[in-house]
Structure formats: C-alpha cells, structure tokens
C-alpha cells in the first residue's frame with residue numbers, strides 16, 4: 001500500500017493503491033508507518049512522498065465513506081493523524097506530484113513542507129461534487145497559501161488547477177522536468193531543517209482584507225446558481241473560518257461542517273452519482289461482448305449529415321476533439337447556415353477563453369463542408385442528424401450503405417426511432433447504431449448509445465470509445481421506441497400535463513419542479529425544445545398507429561390523453577423561438593419566461609369545454625406523480641432489458657435532463673423514498689387514474705417492494721429474472 005525505500009539519506013514513500021492511489025485506511029496506515037520509520041532512522045535526513053502509477057493520489061477512498069462511524073471514531077489512523085505526523089516531523093517532507101493530486105491527496109501535500117510537480121499535474125479539491133468538503137484541514141490550510149479568494153474559488157467550485165497555475169498561486173515550490181523521483185530526491189537532499197513558516201498552521205491567511213465582501217458575493221452566487229445544494233455553502237463557511245478563527249478553532253469548525261455534510265442525504269446522492277456514472281459506462285452483453293474484451297474501430301475521420309442545430313453541435317463536438325469532419329447538407333443555403341452556426345459556437349468558445357482565435361481557425365481547417373453525399377465514401381464513421389422521420393432515415397441509410405466503405409459505422413441521432421428498422425435498410429445491420437445526443441449537442445454531456453438486435457460488439461465498442469474521446473458520458477441501451485431517456489421522460493411530462501388539466505398552471509408546476517432541484521420546469525423545457533416538435537411527434541405516432549388526433553381527443557384506445565399542448569400549438573405558440581409557448585418571452589428566441597394570461601385562458605377554456613372541475617393539487621402530489629411515473633417506467637426499461645442496471649437510468653437523467661446530482665437520479669431517489677412506499681403510491685394512483693396505463697406497477701418493482709426487506713439498489717436486478725440482456 002505504501003512502499004518504503006531509501007535513496008542515500010532520503011526516505012522515499014510510494015503511495016500504491018491502483019488505479020488512482022485512493023487513500024484507503026490501509027494506504028493511510030502504510031503512509032503513517034513509513035513516515036514514522038523514516039523519523040526513527042537517524043541516517044535519514046529528509047522524506048519524499050510520491051505516487052505509484054498514473055497519479056499522486058485521487059484523495060480519500062470514496063468507497064469507504066459510508067462508514068461515517070470510522071471517520072468520527074478516534075480509533076485507527078486517519079488522514080488527520082498522518083497529517084499531523086507529517087507536519088510535525090523535524091525532517092523536511094517533500095510531496096512529489098504527478099497526474100492528479102486531489103482532495104485528501106492535496107491535503108497530504110499541504111501537510112508536507114515542500115511540494116514539487118511535473119508540468120502536467122493537476123491539483124484540486126473536488127469534494128464539493130461529492131457533497132462534502134476537504135475535511136482533513138484543507139479548508140484551513142489552502143487559504144494560508146493562496147489567500148481567501150483563490151481558496152474560496154477552488155474549494156467551492158471543486159475545479160482543479162494546472163501545475164503552472166498552482167506554481168503561480170504558491171501551492172507548488174517548483175515544477176520539474178525529467179524524472180520526478182530523481183528531481184525530488186535531489187531537492188530533498190538540499191534540505192536540512194523545517195522553517196517555521198513551512199508548517200502551514202503557523203502562517204496567517206494572506207490577502208483577507210475583503211473576505212467579508214467576497215463571502216457575501218459568493219454566497220449570493222451559490223444560492224442563485226447551485227440552488228438547493230448544501231455542500232458549496234458549507235465549503236464557503238469553512239474557508240471563511242480560516243480568516244475569522246485561529247487555526248485550532250478553524251479546524252474544529254471545519255470538522256463540524258464536514259460532519260454535517262457527511263451525514264446528509266445530499267452527500268449520499270452525490271457519492272452514488274460518482275460511482276453510477278462510472279458503472280453506466282461499463283457495458284456488458286455477454287462474456288464475449290463487453291467493455292473489457294470488445295475491440296473498437298479507430299475513428300480517424302467522421303461524417304455528419306444535416307447541418308441544423310443538432311448536426312452543427314455534433315460536428316463541433318467531433319472537431320474540437322481533433323476529429324476531421326465532412327459536413328453534408330442537401331443544398332448550399334442550408335450548408336452555409338450550418339457553417340455559420342459552427343463558427344458562432346466556436347466563437348462563443350473564444351469569447352469564454354476556452355480556445356484562442358488561432359485554435360478556432362485550426363479547428364475550421366479540419367471541417368470539410370459539402371453538398372455531395374458521395375464525399376463520405378471513405379470516412380470511418382457517420383452520424384446522421386436529419387429530420388426525425390423513419391422513411392427519410394431509411395432512404396438515407398440505404399444510400400450510405402452503397403456509398404461508404406464496408407467497415408464504416410453508420411450512426412443515427414434519432415431520439416425515438418427503432419434502430420433495427422433503420423438498420424434493415426442496409427446490407428450491414430451490424431454496423432448500424434444509435435447515437436442520441438442531447439441539445440445543445442456540443443454542451444450536454446450525455447450520449448445515449450443505442451444498439452439493435454444486429455449491432456456488433458465492435459460497433460458498440462467504437463461508439464462507446466468515441467463518446468469518451470469527444471468528452472461525453474456514454475450510456476448503452478437497447479433499442480425500443482424512445483429508448484430510456486425519452487421513454488421515462490415521456491411519462492414524467494405526460495403526468496405533468498395531466499396535473500395542469502386537473503388544476504395547476506404551467507408556472508406553478510415549473511416552480512415545484514425547480515424547487516425539487518430540476519434546472520428548468522418541464523413547460524420551460526417544452527418551450528425550449530419546441531411545441532411544434534412535440535406536436536409533430538404525436539401526429540406521426542397517431543398516423544403510424546392508425547388513429548386521428550384532434551383538439552378534443554380525450555382518450556386513445558382507452559388511454560387518457562391531454563390535448564392542451566395541441567391547443568397551444570394551434571394558437572401558433574411554438575415555444576421560445578416564436579417568443580411564445582407555454583410562456584410569453586421578451587422576444588422570439590428570448591430567455592425571460594413570463595406568465596401569459598392567454599395560456600391560462602386556453603387551459604381554463606379547455607377544462608370548461610370538457611366539463612372538468614379544477615382542484616388544488618399539493619406539491620407532494622405533483623412530485624410523486626411525475627417522479628413515480630418516470631420511476632415505474634424506469635423499472636419497465638429494466639424488465640425489458642432496454643437498460644441493464646438502474647445506474648444507467650440515473651446517469652441518463654443526471655446528464656441528459658439535469659436531474660439534481662444531490663438526489664442521485666430517479667432510481668436512487670426511489671431507493672431513498674423506499675420502494676415499498678413508491679409501490680404503494682403507484683397502486684394508489686392507479687386506483688384514482690385507472691385510464692392511465694403508466695400507473696400499472698412494474699412487476700420487478702412489485703417483487704422488490706413485496707420482498708419484505710430494504711433491498712439495496714445494487715441488488716435490484718436480481719429481482720428481474722428474464723431481461724433480454726445479461727449484466728455484470
């Protein structure tokens with residue numbers, strides 16, 4: 001765990017806990033023993049701490065967090081005890097940093113008397129994203145090096161800094177070239193004593209004159225931008241304590257704020273999210289088809305068909321990851337518009353200092369716009385982003401099949417259509433796969449990859465690898481109408497339209513959802529995605545299923561239907577782009593949503609025409625109805641083998657719909673409410689709304705709820721005997 005060796009008069013202690021040297025109890029104990037051994041050896045004059053493998057350390061071992069009792073008990077060696085041993089050691093201790101030095105790793109480095117790093121190292125306190133704070137005195141020590149304002153920014157945002165930036169802030173003493181160990185040992189040999197100010201607890205916080213002002217400004221920002229999250233607030237308060245209190249009292253305050261967070265439901269949700277988004281990327285269809293053994297095809301060039309909002313965003317994601325793109329549109333006018341869109345997205349990046357003008361120009365060099373689809377003949381992978389219409393996509397894929405080289409992977413950005421039906425139009429169904437991006441495609445982190453019955457493991461491996469290369473979080477699901485994202489979101493939003501039909505107004509529903517933690521209420525989301533888009537999908541579905549939708553439709557094949565959205569469409573209100581939808585906007589394309597009495601009239605008249613009596617609906621009922629409808633559909637996705645584990649559904653909601661990370665995702669939320677209760681309430685709603693089939697409880701949910709025990713989320717899939725895909 002921590003390997004001890006001696007190089008001349010220097011003791012070298014190597015942190016060794018692959019893959020990221022997470023500071024487990026065992027590693028911390030090993031480190032403690034190593035430092036003590038060096039202290040006890042009179043031949044040793046100084047000590048170097050260094051990481052084995054790719055990193056110095058990714059911080060405390062998060063898998064050990066659930067054992068809060070361990071943290072509070074005074075037994076055993078904690079990060080704090082080893083920290084004290086390091087800091088009070090009379091032999092100089094040097095941390096030699098490469099890869100990441102995060103969280104508890106950075107705290108160890110700050111207990112050390114000197115810090116060196118290679119140019120590529122990254123240093124930071126990401127604890128806030130796990131719902132906690134740097135509780136091994138990081139909030140008291142970092143400000144003593146970098147001042148209140150920088151420490152506050154680093155700890156509240158959780159964003160790491162580069163080695164050159166850390167050098168500038170004074171966190172590092174030196175950046176070294178060449179072999180880190182050699183340089184660190186050489187440096188350590190030049191040290192004899194530990195000066196007073198090298199023990200950070202002895203140092204006052206510099207540049208803290210305006211701390212009160214910075215504190216208030218930051219607090220206001222957190223309340224606005226990270227509404228509902230408690231960790232950033234406690235992080236801020238802890239850093240402020242470094243200014244307001246002597247060190248010994250500051251660490252006590254830090255501990256109190258840390259324990260408050262550690263025992264919170266938010267921390268559980270955020271830590272679950274950390275592991276669930278990693279679990280979700282690990283796909284497994286069988287022993288010979290899974291993320292470990294299946295080989296990908298390298299994507300050196302790509303094609304994008306369709307230069308609308310989606311296609312342009314997809315092209316930007318590929319281009320900014322260094323993949324040359326051939327962008328195809330049917331005519332030069334649309335192509336020109338697409339190029340302009342791409343340029344304006346990139347220009348936005350320049351404005352935000354994410355790239356320089358010359359980097360933008362280089363990116364544009366690898367974009368090849370064309371109106372000739374034949375130009376795609378030799379690319380490795382193509383993503384189609386044309387209009388959501390099965391016939392159109394089938395014709396396109398059939399054409400691509402004839403034009404492209406045999407091993408080109410053909411991807412569809414469909415958000416609902418069956419991949420097998422698209423693949424059927426080609427002679428290479430094994431090369432056809434769905435890559436469902438979320439708008440805006442260059443920003444949203446989720447990529448819902450969709451395999452069909454014939455998609456090969458090689459094709460899946462290719463899109464999963466590509467997703468990571470273009471900095472997306474990929475989740476693999478099986479084809480069906482709407483896949484996991486839209487299947488579950490559909491039930492959520494449909495139930496909220498029913499709520500509006502029964503008594504609440506769109507803004508009242510949106511306020512409840514935003515208080516729950518959603519970044520945007522569902523009606524604002526509708527306005528953003530386009531009321532016309534939803535209307536067209538409903539019309540197409542109606543035609544495909546042989547029924548006629550009118551604004552008076554109340555039931556479709558016995559299923560409840562709410563036509564208010566169709567009436568909003570009929571009124572020419574297509575959403576933000578037209579300046580009016582469920583809300584009124586300051587201008588077409590505007591962002592400021594205002595309540596519109598005309599919308600309320602449409603809703604009230606609708607209810608009057610249908611003879612519906614409106615009623616008061618509680619916040620609890622709204623949340624239960626939308627969340628439990630989505631959760632029930634999530635269980636059905638598991639039953640059908642569309643998703644293979646709950647973590648996939650949660651990751652989709654976290655990164656596709658901005659579900660609050662502190663709630664972990666809808667399935668984790670269900671686990672916190674308790675599946676017995678979720679099941680009981682679903683049965684209750686079924687009794688009250690028998691004409692809505694999403695209230696028929698999933699059998700898998702029923703089995704878990706009736707098992708009579710509190711089944712942890714990691715064991716849910718054991719209650720699903722016949723899914724179509726196997727799982728880990």
Ligand SMILES: CCCCCCCCCCCCC/C=C/C(=O)SCCNC(=O)CCNC(=O)[C@H](O)C(C)(C)COP(=O)(O)OP(=O)(O)OC[C@H]1O[C@@H](n2cnc3c(N)ncnc32)[C@H](O)[C@@H]1OP(=O)(O)O
Pocket residue numbers: 019020022023055058059060061062063071072073074078079080100102103104105126127130133134135136275278279
């Ligand atoms: C009265 C007094 C009594 C005593 C009181 C005691 C009080 C004690 C207070 C103690 C306070 C502790 C304070 C410290 C807190 C922390 O340090 S929290 C941890 C902060 N660190 C992080 O959040 C880093 C998280 N990791 C990453 O950012 C990335 O994983 C990475 C390191 C940058 C690597 O990225 P990448 O290469 O993309 O690989 P991944 O897939 O992300 O990770 C690989 C595997 O490693 C696992 N992992 C990573 N970090 C950790 C970790 N910190 N703990 C456990 N496991 C980790 C990750 O899950 C992956 O695992 P697999 O999926 O199984 O491969």
